[in-house]
Amino acid sequence: MQRKTQQRETIQAVLTDAARPLTVHEILERAAKQVPSLGIATVYRCVKAMIESRDVIVVEIVGEPLRYETAHLEHHHHFVCESCKKVFDVQGCIPIASLVPQGFKMRAHEIVLYGVCASCG
Ligand SMILES: [Zn+2]
Numbered sequence: 001m002q003r004k005t006q007q008r009e010t011i012q013a014v015l016t017d018a019a020r021p022l023t024v025h026e027i028l029e030r031a032a033k034q035v036p037s038l039g040i041a042t043v044y045r046c047v048k049a050m051i052e053s054r055d056v057i058v059v060e061i062v063g064e065p066l067r068y069e070t071a072h073l074e075h076h077h078h079f080v081c082e083s084c085k086k087v088f089d090v091q092g093c094i095p096i097a098s099l100v101p102q103g104f105k106m107r108a109h110e111i112v113l114y115g116v117c118a119s120c121g
């Protein structure tokens, strides 16, 4: 019980500190610095539970492994660095309503930017 709570809190902290969506491997790499006994199966299990409790959401980008971010963020989008393969948060949005065909009602939208990040560029 105590251990479970610590594992979840560590993963939550890792996701908050990262300020960008992480794969399970990235989560494990960072979380293991604080909880060396942590394994990949435990990270998967914790993340799944955190999705169910709505603390974490899945970031799904075509052709990319699933990534996870904290669910308590403002509306934002993602930038994929094609060099280092990291995915970054992009703050804000653009006026998108003009793209919606006449008579259509938009429910949601996704924008993914691709390119090279500042460290790789
Ligand atoms: Zn990069």
Ligand SMILES: [Zn+2]
Pocket (backbone or CB within 6 Å): 075, 076, 077, 092, 093, 094, 109, 111
């Ligand atoms: Zn948007």
